[in-house]
Amino acid sequence: MLKGKKIVLGITGSIAAYKACYIIRGLVKAGAEVQVVITPAGKEFITPITLSALTQKPVISDFFSQRDGTWHSHVALGLWADAMLVAPCTASTLGKMAGGIADNMLITTYLSMKAPVFVAPAMDLDMYAHPTTQQNLERLRSFGNIIIEPQSGFLASGLEGKGRMEEPENIVACLDNYFEEKDLQGKRIMITAGPTYEKIDPVRFIGNYSSGKMGFALAEECARRGANVTLIAGPVAIQPSPFLLHAPNFTLRGVESCRQMYDASVEVFPQSDAAILCAAVADFRPADVAEQKIKRVGDDLVLHLVPNPDIAAELGRMKKAGQLMVGFALETNDEQANAQQKLEKKNLDFIVLNSLRNKGTCFQSDDNQISIISREGQKDFEKKSKQLVARDIIDELQRRL
Secondary structure, three states: OOOOOEEEEEEOOOHHHHHHHHHHHHHHHOOOEEEEEEOOOHHHOOOHHHHHHHHOOOOEOOOEOOOOOOEOOHHHHHHHOOEEEEEEEOHHHHHHHHHOOOOOHHHHHHHHOOOOEEEEEOOOHHHHHOHHHHHHHHHHHHOOOEEOOOOOOOOOOOOOOOOOOOOHHHHHHHHHHHHOOOOOOOOEEEEEEOEOOEEEEOOEEEOOOOOOHHHHHHHHHHHHOOOEEEEEEOOOOOOOOHHHHHOOOEEEEEOOOHHHHHHHHHHHHHHOOEEEEOOEOOOEEEOOOOOOOOOOOOOOOOOOEEEOOOHHHHHHHHOOOOOEEEEEEEEOOOHHHHHHHHHHHOOOOEEEEEEOOOOOOOOOOOEEOOEEEEOOEEEEOOOEEHHHHHHHHHHHHHHHO
């Protein structure tokens, strides 16, 4: 969605300035028109000639281009642009933007900007962690600026990975998403994904092969289309994409057991416009969980299993007028009959059916082949990537919301 967009790219004096070339290449490839504004310190790290060759535009650095009175209008740039991106943005420039210190062409352009402003900080960890930098970041956010930073993933914590500039392709993706059409804007969608683990003892569990890929693809599709997404994910090895990690309309809640997923779903669903129940939830759990590792004694081990709470059935009972529910059915036989029965029993609006008989789909695969079954009939789809399958599913959801 960057085709025809006018982007002002501000470059500051950081070692990461060379990455601006890759940002320009990505923006131009997407069809954007790029005008570079660089600080005097920025020119010490990368030459305007290089940047001009990539943008096919003269680079702007100083207020006055010649001694004949010709000058660059920061006001005109602010009116021309569809967006401004400052990447890399040093701690110094960050402070000037937060404080309105207009001592160079980049800051005056920023202060004149009518379009949204994206900022990709670049500095060492100690500078990034300093309270002054953190206050400046929060102040820029309060002004409505969009801060693009590397994310550590939901399994990590602290400041790991922070300070360095986000990778150029992810920065371009953030801008591209901003201009993408948002047909789910303002909708609140809850998605469950991945397996659940039911403990046997401190080191063993009952689980399944679900990777969570389908649920994460659905979350990204919904977020890209403007929905506020809460993804409730069981224990998975994958992490959200860079897009999801940066998306302000995405929340991830990690759980382990069916009981934890049930509690989270019951909490989130009442505030949701739709729920997509994509998780492969364990139907049973051990009646008793050993406090210590079970030793190998005798010739066999008998586990007594009891039913887990039925998340879909409970949400179906809770569902109010205006709310939608989408279920998933993974079957090995009598696929259509089993899916139809689940559709009615769980009070679903439609159900996504896939079968283990379709080789190279389902668990841990990058592809899927589905049918969408509703009270109006059945739609069959060809095998395709889970990202494209997610688009088919959300297209169906969007038509009903």
